[in-house]
Amino acid sequence: MVDFSEKIEALSGYLNGTAKRIAIVTHTNPDGDAIGSSLAWAEILRRKGHSVTCLVPNRFPSFLDWMTGIEEMVVAKEHPEEANKAIEEAEVIFVMDLNKIDRLDSMSEPLLASSAPRILIDHHLMPPDDYTLQFSYPELCSTSFVTYKLIEATAGVEAITPEMAENLYVGIMTDTGNFAFSFLTPDLMRGVATLLERGLEIPKVYNAVYNAYTASRVKLLGYSLGRKMEIIENGKAAYIGLSEREMRRFNFQLGDSEGFVNYPLSIAGMKMSALFSETHKFIRVSLRSRGDEVDVNIFARRYFGGGGHKNAAGGKSFVSLSQTIENYKDAVAEYFAELGIKE
Ligand code: 5GP
Numbered sequence: 306m307v308d309f310s311e312k313i314e315a316l317s318g319y320l321n322g323t324a325k326r327i328a329i330v331t332h333t334n335p336d337g338d339a340i341g342s343s344l345a346w347a348e349i350l351r352r353k354g355h356s357v358t359c360l361v362p363n364r365f366p367s368f369l370d371w372m373t374g375i376e377e378m379v380v381a382k383e384h385p386e387e388a389n390k391a392i393e394e395a396e397v398i399f400v401m402d403l404n405k406i407d408r409l410d411s412m413s414e415p416l417l418a419s420s421a422p423r424i425l426i427d428h429h430l431m432p433p434d435d436y437t438l439q440f441s442y443p444e445l446c447s448t449s450f451v452t453y454k455l456i457e458a459t460a461g462v463e464a465i466t467p468e469m470a471e472n473l474y475v476g477i478m479t480d481t482g483n484f485a486f487s488f489l490t491p492d493l494m495r496g497v498a499t500l501l502e503r504g505l506e507i508p509k510v511y512n513a514v515y516n517a518y519t520a521s522r523v524k525l526l527g528y529s530l531g532r533k534m535e536i537i538e539n540g541k542a543a544y545i546g547l548s549e550r551e552m553r554r555f556n557f558q559l560g561d562s563e564g565f566v567n568y569p570l571s572i573a574g575m576k577m578s579a580l581f582s583e584t585h586k587f588i589r590v591s592l593r594s595r596g597d598e599v600d601v602n603i604f605a606r607r608y609f610g611g612g613g614h615k616n617a618a619g620g621k622s623f624v625s626l627s628q629t630i631e632n633y634k635d636a637v638a639e640y641f642a643e644l645g646i647k648e
């Protein structure tokens with residue numbers, strides 16, 4: 306394993322000299338961490354004189370619309386030619402907040418065809434060997450915090466503007482569930498303290514992200530918990546399954562079901578929760594667990610062709626919603642039995 310300072314040197318090697326054309330790409334259904342880390346890193350690179358394009362496979366949820374710089378993101382699904390061109394022409398490519406390249410959807414192909422150095426900045430477990438250089442830190446809470454560490458080591462924290470501090474904080478706040486999940490280290494809190502010194506206003510960011518929902522979204526949440534949440538395994542597992550029709554009834558907008566999967570975990574004794582949301586192509590699977598016992602990264606890999614982290618993971622299912630739910634129940638029974646979790 307190459308140590309951090311050697312990697313920083315290698316990174317400088319790719320960026321020093323002439324100004325470069327750089328593409329920053331992140332995962333499908335981009336979340337606060339994907340967007341926050343991309344925008345902050347883009348701004349740092351621009352200040353070094355590089356020309357940077359940020360790309361996402363599909364649109365980001367509207368509760369992130371206010372983030373500084375987000376309007377410049379190229380949404381590949383809406384502008385495929387522009388996206389392909391930016392990737393083809395890039396002299397350096399940064400891949401943010403994902404490890405498996407297939408999470409780039411339609412951008413995977415041009416990315417794999419490019420011979421530009423491909424640099425990973427991420428915090429997911431088990432990154433594949435697909436990168437020229439990797440800043441992969443599964444022990445850090447978010448890619449935004451990895452990005453913060455990179456900024457600290459390259460440009461220095463003085464380079465962080467209030468807007469960058471906000472963008473980085475969005476990723477840290479959303480990936481830690483507003484400082485409720487794991488990886489809450491003293492070092493992270495020192496980083497947040499530095500962001501405050503650089504002009505971050507925490508209530509502004511919190512309100513912009515968490516108190517900006519539509520009435521339909523809040524009603525869909527009520528419906529999901531009141532009518533759709535099912536509890537299995539004697540109170541130790543739960544799931545919510547939402548059909549396309551149900552979501553349409555609540556005027557579903559992208560990102561509206563974000564966070565729903567966490568609510569069942571607020572029940573005492575609950576170990577694992579799942580949200581199944583139907584799209585026209587597949588069932589999106591979102592998984593959460595609490596504590597060390599249930600590892601949803603393993604569960605997602607084994608049963609839903611996905612992955613993620615120990616306590617937050619996801620995948621896809623290509624059978625019907627009801628069949629997906631049956632498969633989930635069987636999978637939970639099998640996995641819990643293996644772990645020795647008694648009913
Ligand atoms: P969410 O439930 O918020 O969509 O995803 C939680 C985490 O699971 C994400 O941070 C991501 O790491 C992972 N994840 C979600 N969907 C997939 C997927 O289809 N494949 C893989 N490999 N990881 C996923």
Ligand code: MN
Pocket residue numbers: 338339402428447448480
């Ligand atoms: Mn993340």
